[in-house]
Amino acid sequence: MTWMTIAYPMAIGAYVTMALIHLRTGLHRAPGQAYLLFSFNALVVAVYACFELALACAENPAQYLALLRWLDIMAALQVVTTAAFVWVFFGTGRKWLALLAPAVTCLALIADLLPQPKLVFLQITGIRRVPTFGGATYTVADGVTSPWNAMFYLGVFLLVVFVADASVTLWRQGARRRAGVVGGAITLFVLAGGAQAALVDTGILRTPYLLSFAYLAILAAMGMELSADVLRAAQLAQDLRESEARMSLASEAAGFGVWMWSIARNQVWGSARWLELFGFAPDVTVDFEKVIQRIHPDDRETVEREVQRALADHSDYAGEYRVLLPDNTLRWIAARGRMYPAAHDKPARMLGTAIDVTERKQAEQEIAAQREEVSHLSRVTTLGEISGSLAHELNQPLGAMLVNTDSAQLHLQRPTPNLDAVRAILADIHTDGLRAGEIIHGMRAFLRRKELEMQPLEVGLLAGEAVKLISANAATRKTTVGLEIPPGLPRVTGDRVHLQQVLLNLLVNGMDAMSNCPVADRRITIRASRLDPHKVEIAVSDAGVGIPPGELDRVFTPFHTTKQGGLGLGLPICRSIVEAHGGSISINNNPDRGATARFSLAACVEGQA
Secondary structure, three states, X not given: OOHHHHHHHHHHHHHHHHXXXXXXXXXXXXXXXXXXXXXXXXXXXXXXXXXXXXXXXXXXXXXXXXXXXXXXXXXXXXXXXXXXXXXXXXXXXXXXXXXXXHHHHHHHHHHHHOOOOOOOEEEEEEEEEXXXXXXXXXXXXXXXXXXXXXXXXXXXXXXXXXXXXXXXXXXXXXXXXHHHHHXXXXXXXXXXXXXXXXXXXXXXXOOOOOHHHHHHHHHHXXXXXXXXXXXXXXXXXXXXXXXXHHHHXXXXXXXXXXXXXXXXXXXXXXXXXXXXXXXXXXOOOEOHHHHHHHEOHHHHHHHHHHHHHHHHHOOEEEEEXXXXXXXXXXXXEEEEEEEEOOEOOEOOEEEEEEEEOHHHHHHHXXXXXXXHHHHHHHHHHHHHHOHHHHHHHHHHHHHHHHHHHHHHXXXXXXXXXXXXXXXXXXXXXXXXXXXXXXXHHHHHXXXXXXXXXXXXXXXXXXXXXXXXXXXXHHHHOOOEEEXXXXXXXXXXXXXXXXXXXXXXXXXXXXXXXXXXXOHHHOEEEEEEEEEEOOEEEEEEEOOOOOOOHHHHHHOOOOOOOOOOOOOOOHHHHHHHHHHHOOOOEEEEEOOOOOEEEEEEEEEOOOOOO
């Protein structure tokens, strides 16, 4: 047993061990290309070492030439796998150099693929055994060297240039450890191993090929840096687990449930809190369809549409919907999610949170009911304020009906009744009855307590109906109410009665503000205009005393009023109604006199009924 029979098996065992370790890492880690290339490179060097040892023990020229061919093939594979590893692991370098070095090496290898290998020797004249230290001997060959071998070493030199250039670039980018350890080791030991092999090929140096031992340092450097990456990844994984534990604790304390939807696998992962919110057992496999089935039927279409929009636009998702649990418990959920497209071998996924907002929704419903109650009381109060003028408005058609009835009776008592006159009287009675009915119908609709009934409304008709309701009171106060509604204005979406309440409150406020003004100046104007394709603005302007500058910021504060005897509820109710319609309201003093109240409403989309 000599040093060669001891050292080579140890080196081969080291190469195979490193190859298997990093092969397993590459198969289970993403991205794992660098680990797989390193594993392949180590296996190639292990096979190279086997042929290197066999070549040192060759017994005849034919055997030597056959082993030398395989040695050259393994050396070419070393060049290919080393260039590929550096390109992937460094993530930098000149691509044309990375391709040129293996290409030149493989082109030179053509000479060894001929029936008679001619890469190193054109002809072998003989072989002989040469003694070395420790009592070992090895085989050397004598013969005519081949010019093809220079091309092979040119490929090795180009590999060194590529690695050195990539290392310098990586060093400048800040990854100095990786550039120095891996790039420096490859550059130094490929040069040393290549120089030793070239001297052996030319017969200047009579030693065995020792390239496999030179590669021990290279593979040690590569393996050390990859192992450092594994250790960093393990540390990052530990930090991630700790971060996830802290995040889970924080989310659970805040009542949030965390979820992740892997779109490619259609699998939904959820934290314990999220599973509890949706009524799933901890051991149940959840997919998107199961989640959708838990959502209230009236909300499913909206949720699915918003999720599909987020997937198509790669945007965020947010929504509130009801969840119907297996025990028929109804729960309100507020959910948010963010779409992460597929990248770096990771599938497309959506991450998000969910929280139970049932109590908030119930509180909102109670507040809405209370607001409707106050709004109803406000309507009663408004009608109370104009009840005298409404009574006068009703007395006119009712009095006319009474007079016409008496007149008809007189005509019918005559010996020859004038039937044409009776018919005309009955027509007048019918007209007056319709007028009184319209007034009563408007009062009943205005007084009725009901939820918002959103529908398309003509702005002109809406304002006209409000003017009719206030007309008698306006006449009593000797106030002129004008309308400036341009043609072609789009319809708005809203509740007719509630919007009439807003207009009536603003009209009554305007008339109160002008109560001390000369009769000629008592004029209120309702204007409408289109703010943008999606909004219509309605403005109510008066010519009164205006609002004191210090009160402008407080006019919408509940129970705050600038009128003597006022309750301070009219404008707050107006604001709540307008905001319930998705609009906004404001009041400003006019440049000359009086004030203008403006509120915006959503315009109907084209084609909406």
